Amino acid sequence: EVQLLESGGGLAQPGGSLRLSCAASGFIFSTHAMTWIRQAPGKGLEWVSSISNNGVYTYYADSVKGRFTISKDNLKNTLYLQMNSLRGEDTAEYYCAKICAAGDACDWGQGALVTVSS
């Protein structure tokens, strides 16, 4: 059974930093691209960032480019999202998701809440 467990969420001040982790199990992590998706309060789903299976290629939404960094440790079966220069509009539930062969986000984690406030 695929399991994706996010951690590292919490309260951060504007301009601050947080690092989210997503521990994966139940599938061969090194063979899958992964992605982060968020949902701000009262809003819909928004793509944040994706990474190739080997971690070489990374992609970002314009809203986070230059502030967030996605990475992947295939030995630890863990996905990361380093979030710097946080803003109020980054407040959201952050989900990690596994990308399947056709490109669809086919398994989701439970989410980690990030609140950016002074």
Added chain:
Amino acid sequence: QPVLTQSSAASASLGSSVKLTCTLSSGHSGAIIAWHQHLPGKAPRFLMKLERSGTYKKGSGVPDRFSGSSFGADRYLTISNVQSEDEADYYCETWDTNFRVFGGGTKLTVL
């Protein structure tokens, strides 16, 4: 990048059928999409991958009541014999190597 358009709300009576629509923007009518179900406070759930041809592949454990179809730039999610547990937000998604895009979501109310 494509834009996905969904109605903001829909309703269906218990035991009836409902068809949700996701419309791809001009120039992207051939795109494959995915449908996801999101209950408040829970993890989103992948329902299915849906191609332009109407061929769909469902995720593990998705009930037979859920099906997909396509017509032109429109991608549909049909829920037959609607149950109370189907009350949720439904999102369509499409992607390419360097981006992913979601529709605004449809809130389904079960009457």
